Amino acid sequence: MKQTTASNISLLWAQLIIESLYRGGINQIFMAPGSRSTPLTLAAHGHHGITLHSHFDERGLGYCALGAAKAQQAPVAIITTSGTAVANLHPAIIEAKLTGVPLIILSADRPTELLQCSANQAIDQVGMFTSHVVTSLNLATASTEISASYLLAQVGQALYLQQQRMGPIHINCPFREPFYPKEKSQDLRHYIASINDWLRSELPYINKSIHPCRPQPIVNWSELQTKKGLIVVGQLANTEQAYEVASFAQALGWPLLMDIQSSGKGHPWSLHYYDQLLHHPDFTAALNQTELVIQFGSRLVSKRLQQFLQASSAQFIGVQSQADLMDPNHAMGNYFQIDAMTWLNAHPVAQHNPWAEHLYRADAEISQLMAAQSHELSELSVTHCLSRLVPDNSALFIGNSLPVRLMDMFAEANSKQQQVFTNRGASGIDGLLASAIGVSKILTHRPVTLLIGDTSLLHDLNSMALLKQLENPFVLIVLNNDGGSIFNLLPLPDDQQTARDCYQLPHGLNFAEAAAMFGINYMHPTQQQEFELDYASALIEPGATLIEIKVPAKESSEMINTIAEQVKQLDFAYLTQPDTSA
Incomplete structure (x- = not known):
């Protein structure tokens, strides 16, 4: 950053913040539109080393950034305006904290004099993410009366703390008007003179090193x-x-x-x-x-x-x-x-x-049992074959609730290497589509497959708007069992009406119209072989394809219970006589 062309102090501080992030290794920033965040947005948009992504829904934006950080295995930043826009990031931040994903939240804020006085879009943003962030930094309001070195040191220290304990950090950035370039200009040459050496360099302002040590081997x-x-x-x-x-x-x-x-x-x-x-x-x-x-x-x-x-x-x-x-x-x-x-x-x-070694013989018997169950199209047949169908060196994102359990229980044994992503920190059903899209935005040369339940997709329907931004193949497989069929596996009240009204929440919807609304290719196979052909076709199509699998609500729970009983009936006597199994 050899020079700055900022016309006011808010724009300058934002440029210094974004440059500090860039020198700290951040090159992906996700933003939602807003006025108070204009300094940060323009600074990110104008930075030569930053790739800027956008979404109108801050909750989906947070999860999209989460997926990108998981795929890149490096910090990703998020910019939001003030007010409830910031609060909408909280679910993604919780997930990031529980799974050690390095998000950087840059929230624009009102200055102190506009808080607690009924000013528009002003809420208390300081410490709002509580223990769900590694550290929380509430910057002073951008001002020429506060040195630029304060800003650079504070941001640099926050990034260092994130390196020490991976997880999300929150940097709250209050700005006073004006913050649009065409408004009142300031001469800031004298102000930045004290940091000219840093501006001319390419180094972080705070350059602390963490030296990972080799663990002492276990004594015995x-x-x-x-x-x-x-x-x-x-x-x-x-x-x-x-x-x-x-x-x-x-x-x-x-x-x-x-x-x-x-x-x-x-x-x-x-x-x-x-x-x-x-x-x-x-x-x-x-x-x-x-x-x-x-x-x-x-x-x-x-x-x-x-x-x-x-x-x-x-x-x-x-x-x-x-x-x-x-x-x-x-x-x-x-x-x-x-x-x-x-x-x-x-x-x-x-x-x-x-x-x-005798345990592996039993595993092979279960493999044969599973193969016999997977000829007719069902949630079980789809999850059983998917690990075989997903290409080598591609990404598979698995949704929560029933899909991840089915994949863990029944996915077909194979030697393919696929990067698997989940949001299993808080294990919520929110933001799963956005997270998978974030993965796809980073792994731009690989096909990405998302396996998700119907309620989860309804919960994140806004994020279907992001699918049009993708160029690499993205296959969205939705298992539509008309509501929360995971509850069929749990000890619900015996009254069926109570189970439906309070837990399963059947909706009677399909996703053909949603795919049409967002301009997404749609497929609805009714046979197992048709699904496998549709999936293979979707993998070679650029952009997104939605494949909907519609099944009866109780089918999966009944199949799971049936297979469990079949397993219990198998003759595993040789497991108690390992010497005879050679």
């Missing part, structure tokens, strides 16, 4: 490798980490349970259908021989796996990049706050102990 690591171990993998950042962990488990010979969010569930060494296998007492008893559990990542989808771990008396080691507690079971053990790759490098494999 060689001895631990001789134990009957189990590797559990939850949510990880990318497929590379997932496959390195899988290779680690395979080298040890230990069974491997990979959550759908790990992006590695299809690895050949994975016990793919562990959720269904845990229905069977013989499998559970065999797995209970585990003496040591090492879990990478957190937020497991499978409740049965969580219950198994809670009941286990095995020694526990947890590895995750976030500082927050990773285990809702509160297990005693050794915990490492570090990325999986660094931990693996510090703990090389020296022993091979394939103590549970």
Whole structure:
């Protein structure tokens, strides 16, 4: 930033804020229109290194930025005007905090003299995100009476704190009028003289370094490798980490349970259908021989796996990049706050102990059982085949409620490598379409598939307007079971009318008209083979395609219960006699 052409102090401060973000590695900014945020918007729009994205709906905007930050694995900034526009970001900020996603909220605000006096669009924005941000910075109102070095130091420190503990930060930016370029001009040459050296450089104003240290290996690591171990993998950042962990488990010979969010569930060494296998007492008893559990990542989808771990008396080691507690079971053990790759490098494999190879025979039997259930079009058949149909090195975003559970339980075993994204921090059904679009905006050369429920899509319908901005293939698969069918799996009141009116909320809608309204290609297959052909066609079409799968409300819950009973009836006697299974 060799010079500034700002005509007033509000515009200048905004330019310095955006330049500070750019020097801190931020090159993607998401904004919603507004007057009070004009200085920040114009500064971002005029910056040569910033890609600016826009949306009229701040809630969708926040989630779109969230998806972009997940895909880029780097901080992304959001600009909003003052008032409820800022509050609409709160759900996405909560999700970002719980999953360690680095968002930077730049909220424009009224100056102090316009607060608490019935001024228009003025609310108390200071600290409004409470504990859901890593740090909150309330800047002074832009003024020539406050040095530019104050501004640069404050913003730089906030970015440093974000590096220390990844998550969202909030920078509240009060501006007085005028803030439009054509209004009253100021001569600011004397004001910026004190920061000329910084302006001429390309360095951050605050340049603190964080030196990640190599963890000290576990003292008795060689001895631990001789134990009957189990590797559990939850949510990880990318497929590379997932496959390195899988290779680690395979080298040890230990069974491997990979959550759908790990992006590695299809690895050949994975016990793919562990959720269904845990229905069977013989499998559970065999797995209970585990003496040591090492879990990478957190937020497991499978409740049965969580219950198994809670009941286990095995020694526990947890590895995750976030500082927050990773285990809702509160297990005693050794915990490492570090990325999986660094931990693996510090703990090389020296022993091979394939103590549970017989478990993989049971997994193969479940695979055959699932294949027999997947010929007729259903939510189960779609989720079973999707991991096979999604191309290598593409992105799959899975919605909450029923879709993520179906994918975790039934997705077909395969060796494809797909980056899987979810919003499983707060696990809300809001903003899922916007988040997937944010992923697509970053992964511009890859097809993106979103699997979402009907209620979730209705909740984020405004974000369908963003689909027209996409050029790479984006396939939106909506499972329309007419409301919240996830509740059919829960112990609802026996009265069916109460269940419908208070939980399931059937809507009787389809999405053909919504696709037409937003100019999106629409498909409605009625057979499994037709769905697979439609999906293949959508993957080669530029832009977005909506594929709607309409099914009876109770079909999935009935199929899930039927499969569970079939699994319980399988003859797994060999699991109690591992020596005879070779």
